[in-house]
Amino acid sequence: MSAEKTVSLESSYIKCEVSTEGSYKITDKVTGISWCSNPYIKRLGTATIKMKDKTLYFSLNKFEIHKTDRSIQMKYSPDKEEIMLTINVKLLDDEKTLEFSYEIEEELEVENIRLLEDGLWLTDAEDGYIIVPVREGLLIPSNSGRTFIHTFETFSYEGCHMEMLGIVKKKSAILITWHDPYVIAEVKSTLNSVAVQAKQILSLSLDLRKTAKAFRITFLGEGDYVAIARAYREIAKKKGWFMSWKQKIKEVPNAAKLIGASNFKLWSCLDRRLDYKMNEKSVTVNWTFEEVAKIAEHLKKDLKIEKALFIIGGWIHKGYDNQHPDILPAAPECGGNKALAEASKRVKNLGYLFCLHDNYQDIYRDSPSWSEDxxxxxPDGQLIKGGFWAGGQAWLICSKMGLELAKRPQNLPKVKELFNPNAYFNDTTFATGLYECYDPKHPLTKWNDMRWKQELCNYTISLFGVFGSECGREWAISCSHFFEGLAGVGGRYYHALNPESMGAHVIPLFEMVYRNCIAVYGKYEYDYSRAAEYVIHHIIIGRPLHYHTWNRGLYWEKESKDEPQGWPYDSSCFIRADNGWAEGLCMIDRFIKNTHEVLSPLHDITAETVITEHEYLTPD
Ligand SMILES: [Zn+2]
Structure with missing residues (x-):
């Protein structure tokens, strides 16, 4: 064993010291704070590599180091196995960013390289946190007393929705960025570890797979999550995914209608349910197309809602989430093509965006276009299953084929000709993670999947103008106008993710980076009578609500207009009129009126505002 040696790379902002055993210490010279490698095992990270039918695991703890003026090359040199793996640490031109990357001999297939392994850690005593761009943003403090490991895959459902993470330790901030969908971040918290004198250690790992070969760390000096977001905003602009309202409205003037617009969605005009054997269980008409128009007119005339994104689902031939991609003719039970064309005209006449809900990711075995092709x-050629929805078991259409289906004369071109909606919604496009496809006729990497999905968005925009999809991802900012689901899910902040389990809370990180680029809503139904916290969350982020909860038919004609009884200052407060502007309306309408009248003007005046500061007014 040769003795451990250390070399260092220094600029006026940082000093990076790396040892031949793979450990490192990077000091932010502005704050004096140091960031270190794995506290549990002395090494840089690990590599999992396929060699001649076997998978080998390497502990990256022995290097030959060569230093140049602005970089350090770390050549992996273990005692037994011979693999050519070099880690490069490079100081970038801004003098405060380090790029970590690797090179490996071409014949070797890398399954996973964990270059950042439990690195950049901080303790409970260091008063810090890690921020993760999942939906609006998550702040995970280092003193929660919770133990956990949570992975955030790039662009997956409730993973990293932007290609970044941030860490703050004793008011010293760093930004970690990458530009590849094959990066998986892992945040780990351990308690009472013997490795470091601390009650809690919070650390970060990054797994690089396939095309992912590098990540960057920028040392921002003194700062908080707002400083991290500001720094990332500049990187986002350079990546080309940043597109402001100004640019978008120039290209699609109707996009201006989204500023201050609430999201009203009648999910299932026709609701047809199949069981797991694909037998029909029920067929229900919730709204005819005539009723659709009347509901929109009611919102405009009786509630005086000026700005609305009015979406309908279940208008397609067999009802909501049934027999995609065979959408036409429009559901005969609801009035068919003629009635839908009439509804489209009437809703647009109100000045609203009339938006149809569609889907080019799911197909069903009873769809007339069903084909395994x-x-x-x-990887083994098996068909990939989707979810189990109203129309039964869905299967996933390859996104390259999805675009072709959307372009068929009987799909989007015909919808344009028949109904001419001024907005369109393709379900699941942004929500699901990026996929790989192994069909030799239409293979996909995650990059290809992203590209075909972007093409689908751009094609839809070319026909209808305003376009949106579910949840929302950074790669979709430049090819859509609204995200439905980023702000919340069914009255809560997240769907499956439980912030409590990490002692974490929500911060408006997304707003600090992309606020002036896109309309953002929550998704799914929620209980209006218990929605106070959800409403306040929307006031804090300055985003209009989504109204997805209705009763069948012309709901306001049947509903009671009585005020709720009992204590008025609880989670039901937004369904009360109390002599206000919602007096005499039914419960649903009272909630809509009370909240829209606050959130719509709020978004109107702040849609193009960039958040430059964020603070808590009370400690809790
Ligand atoms: Zn494919």
């Missing part, structure tokens, strides 16, 4: 294939 369209379906995504796994």
């Amino acid at each position: 369209l379906i995504m294939k796994g």
